[in-house]
Amino acid sequence: MRWQRGVLVVGIGAALSGCTANPSPFAPKSAKAQEITDLFSIIHFFGGVVFLVVAALVLFAVYRFSRDKTPGEPQQLYGNTRLEVAWTALPALLLVVVLGLTVNTMASTRQPAEASYTIRVIGHQWWWEIIYPDQRIVTASDMHIPVGVPIYVEVESVDVQHSWWVPELSGKIDAYPGRVNRTWIQADEPGRFRVHCSEFCGTQHANMAMYVIAQPQAEFDAWVARTSQPAPPELWPENDPVAAVFTQCIGCHAINGSTVAKGVSGPNLTNFGARTHIAAGVLDMNEENLKRWLRDPNEVKPGTLMGQAVRRGSLSEEEIDVLTRYLLSLK
Numbered sequence: 001m002r003w004q005r006g007v008l009v010v011g012i013g014a015a016l017s018g019c020t021a022n023p024s025p026f027a028p029k030s031a032k033a034q035e036i037t038d039l040f041s042i043i044h045f046f047g048g049v050v051f052l053v054v055a056a057l058v059l060f061a062v063y064r065f066s067r068d069k070t071p072g073e074p075q076q077l078y079g080n081t082r083l084e085v086a087w088t089a090l091p092a093l094l095l096v097v098v099l100g101l102t103v104n105t106m107a108s109t110r111q112p113a114e115a116s117y118t119i120r121v122i123g124h125q126w127w128w129e130i131i132y133p134d135q136r137i138v139t140a141s142d143m144h145i146p147v148g149v150p151i152y153v154e155v156e157s158v159d160v161q162h163s164w165w166v167p168e169l170s171g172k173i174d175a176y177p178g179r180v181n182r183t184w185i186q187a188d189e190p191g192r193f194r195v196h197c198s199e200f201c202g203t204q205h206a207n208m209a210m211y212v213i214a215q216p217q218a219e220f221d222a223w224v225a226r227t228s229q230p231a232p233p234e235l236w237p238e239n240d241p242v243a244a245v246f247t248q249c250i251g252c253h254a255i256n257g258s259t260v261a262k263g264v265s266g267p268n269l270t271n272f273g274a275r276t277h278i279a280a281g282v283l284d285m286n287e288e289n290l291k292r293w294l295r296d297p298n299e300v301k302p303g304t305l306m307g308q309a310v311r312r313g314s315l316s317e318e319e320i321d322v323l324t325r326y327l328l329s330l331k
């Protein structure tokens, strides 16, 4: 008996510990997320009641009919029609109720007819590319949106299957190569909402995050106006002092405006210095962290493509200084 009780305590503890992570799907920040959370809570409640009833019956049977209390061969039973009908019909009824509630939530969270912006999100191992087709913006890491309006999000992948999830704003949507999946989000208040990849996609799956940054319309418009511009000519990497070092980067990274930096397999770096983090949510954006990333990407995020191109010692400290100053000036 003692070990069964231990298993139960550990099991409940493990189940509950998953609920404290931030951001939590239990702390919705939009009407859509609220509806999903309500459904989630109702299903949890039903599931909890079923769990308690079944667990209580199991514990009762274990205790009441233990060999100590009823020695000898137990009474042999063959079928009980009423009981069998009951334990088939009750769960079926429960599932029909859950189905009804789910269909209802699916209908009420369906994509709104009109959205002000369509933003494309493309999963890569292991970062998210963010494209504003109408504004001609290609960026990564931070998705800026205006508050209070619905935004269409078109999700796809260039390699394996990922899943795009902003727990505080919306449900999950799968990212497949060669197929566009559509969802929508709306933030009612300004804020910064963490996005997780929620489909296992390789060793750095857990380090594949990004942020949705919801801003008042005027602030968002200013960001669009600034970010849709190409980098000014004095910041093109064909110019000294960065030219000699940056030639190693142009195969994978682009700087809009530059005629040499046109790589597309890595993040577009045109507004790199304005982003809030490095390596898809692993490090906050600052000089010290950027130097650490450039010194040895594999130390920060083992297995990343950047780590195949840049190994510990590939760049001298002087080159890292030049690159860091340059990258942080791209805003």
Ligand code: CUA
Binding pocket: 123, 124, 126, 161, 162, 163, 197, 198, 199, 200, 201, 202, 205, 206, 208
């Ligand atoms: Cu991408 Cu998991």
